[in-house]
Amino acid sequence: MNSLSLITSCLTLGSTDPHPNVTPSVLYGLGWLYLILFAMNAVWTWKSYHRDCHFRLPEFLGGMGMPNAAVWAMYSIALLLVSVTHLTCASVPEALRWFVMPDFAKSAIDFVVADARRYFAVTTFGFIGMLLLRNWLAKPSVGWVLLNLSLLFLCVSLTDWDFRQIVGKPDNVPIVAMLFIVGFFTWLFFYRANENDRRSALGKGPIEAENNEKVLTWPDLVYTEMICMIAVTALLILWGIALQAPLEEPASAVKTPNPSKAPWYFLGLQEMLVYYDPWLAGVVFPSVILGGMMAIPYIDFNKLGNGYYTFNERKFAITTFMFGFLPLWVGMIILGTFLRGPNWNVFGIYEFWDVHKLEALNNVNLSEYFWYGIGQPLPMAPAGADFWTQAPYILLRELVGFVAIGVYLGVLPMVMAMTVFKKFFLRMGFLRFMVFSNLVLMMAALPLKMVLRWAVNLKYFIAIPEWFFNV
Amino acid sequence: MAATSLIWLLDLARFMFPNVLVEPPTKFKIGPASDYPLGGVSTKWLAARGVWIVHTDQYKGRNLIYALASVCTHLGCTPNWLEGEQKYKCPCHGSGFYINGVNFEGPAPRPLERLGIKLASDGQLEVDKSVKFQEEMGQWEDSNSFVDGALA
Structure with missing residues (x-):
């Protein structure tokens, strides 16, 4: 470790690039991230061995039966090797050039996200695709593959300097966590809803009606609440210690930070302010959103779906809500957090925040x-x-x-x-x-x-x- | 009871008008017109007073010197003067203004506001922040909102 930090400091001192994509400390940190990914998949392999079925190898490989867990085991071992390589070879970035995001992929991704039109098209069509493929996406192994893909994407992207600046900003770390949390709960909803929809197609009642055994408030609920309380407190303390508070320079009436961003939960509103007048986007629309949500129970005439998960019985209500929440609220928060840069221009996630980036926007009434x-x-x-x-x-x-x-x-x-x-x-x-x-x-x-x-x-x-x- | 409330309210009202107001005077001198050559935006008074001194012939072809308030007409952030792009650009929602202060991009609904400016008796220009002139109200025609650029 000592020799490693020595090499690290030598390399940093000797390096001339002020914005290096890979540094030994980044690679070393990625080694730990891959190790966590390995541990997660090792547990998954074990569960898969006990739960999943077998598949048959193709003839030229012998044609014998293999448990699905074998694939997961090979993937986990690959992750372990990648992790060990990162931890031991962090000081020789050339050795790890296969684990960085290739430039053509960076340009391709930036091409899509650095343009609000394409970004919005991708989120909207992604949303429609999610609804159409919900039965397939809500399978546990598909969900797990998606989680792995997103984490691998994060790992290889972290080898980019500009990406690290955006994702690693203490302000933005919770947003990254939020993306995974939103993804998980959306997945969980579809998983539960699909199960009930299948049951109702067979003429059975929802699963919640079967498992309706009552539990006591004390101790069952109160204990759960207390454990959550302790866990959240521990998390907040760790967070407070590990990440520095993102304080900025003293406020000045004549100098606005560039870019100037609202708190993350208001970035959807800030995005709305780009298109509508302040009194509409800042006052009328937020009030309509709040009032409108309060009005939903009075507007809704569909009596189904009360107290259990379902999609098919409430297609319109759930689609409308999810469109408002996912592409229009969470999507705009992502746009505001990760893609809006200096002068409120849209930047790609691997793009340098150039204050002089020029976007022609001649607006006409x-x-x-x-x-x-x-x-x-x-x-x-x-x-x-x-x-x-x-x-x-x-x-x-x-x-x-x-x-x-x-x-x-x-x-x-x-x-x-x-x-x-x-x-x-x-x-x-x-x-x-x-x-x-x-x-x-x-x-x-x-x-x-x-x-x-x-x-x-x-x-x-x-x-x-x-x-x-x-x- | 009513009397107490009344006195309390009056006290509160009095509290809103402090004896001493620690604010810079609204009128201040900015030096001779020759400090501001044609085609330039001076950010000299931005940090202390929140004004740009603009000397341009880009508004209706007239050669004028005037003071623009550095307050975005969208939601009040302070835009940056970008010399290379020749525009004021707001970091909050991306509103952009030409050198003459007229809005052209982003959500800002109207041009930046001009402040009062005149030639003082000692030959210096004097800006008066207590008055403002809005282009969309036709107030930029007011002779208190600019001085002749030929003075520079």
Whole structure:
């Protein structure tokens, strides 16, 4: 260890690259990470040996039966070898060049994520794919493979300097943990829901109805709670010791840190502020989100799925909620945390945070599109006109925006009631349906505006800076 | 009871107006106009006073010197003047403004605000932060919002 740290310091002193991708200490740390991965998979191998079935080797390998656990055992041993190689050869980075993220993969990933359009398309289609493949994805071994792939991705990505800067920032470490937690609970939901959906297809009741043996509050619940309390306290203490508090320079009214990020749980709102006016994105939409969630029990007419996991019996409700939560909330937090850099530009995860990165964004209002489109100048009141003379000109200028919003929130619900949501309308009645459809449309307004901004540089539907009213 | 509450309320109101306000005066001199050559954005007064002194002919073709408040019109962060890109760029939500202060990218709905500026009797320029001029209200035509750039 002593000689290792000596070599480490020599190498660091001798190195000329201020942003080295691999350093001995990084490789050494990765060795421990691979060791943890090995331990996890060793346990999995053991469980697989006792639980999983066998498969038959192809003829040219003898054609004999093998337990599935054999594959896991080979994978675990490979991880152990990789770990030992990292721990012993950390001082010779050239020896470990096979375990770093190749440059072409970096450029390919950056190409996708460093563009908000592609990123949003990937998250949205990923979400649809997740729903379609839910039966396959929710198998334990598939879930385990996904966990392994994501951890391996993390391991090889950590050999990149820029990636380490983003992921290793003390502010962002909990977000990385959150991604795995969100992934796990989404998986758990589908695992449980699929089981019940299969049972209901066979005419059996949900599994929760069978295992409904009652337990006592004391000691069962209180003990569980206390153990959780102690575990969380221990975790927080360890966390507090291991990671330095991400304090910044003293605040100054004339210097804003670049980039300036909200706390991670508000990054979805901050992303919304890029597309909508502050009073909408900061006040109206958050209130609508909170009020809308409170209204869900009154809007919902589906009596199924009460007290047990299911997907098939509540397809619409779960899909809508998950779309709002995964691509629109968690996805925006990821975008804000890992991809937004200086000047609030979008950067790839392996891209250097260049303050001078230039992204052309000339935004145009809907009224400008309309009036210039029909070859007219914007209606403007004569100079020095008072409020009452100005008002008709301003309203005429923004007329097309008012009409668009009116159609979207006023006419579209009726069209929905007559077409795709006919059954909903009949079950809900007029008032409930209007509340429901307006909530759905407001939720859809965010991705809609994002797409319009990216596609045609649309700035505001209604832009009245004179009265501070922009939509 | 009512009297006590009233006195308490009045005390509270009085508390809102301290005897001494530790703030720099709103009017301050920034030196002669020749310090600010055409086409330049001076960040000299940014840290202390939160203003950029701009000398440009990019607004309606007139050669003007004026003071822009360094407050983003979106949510009030302090943008950075990027010399290479010739724009003010806000680090909070990515709003961008041309050299003359007019917004063109990101969510900021209106141009940066001009502050009062005039030629003082001793030949120096004097900025007055207590007044502001908003472009979208047509206030940039006000002669208190700029001085003639030919002075430089």
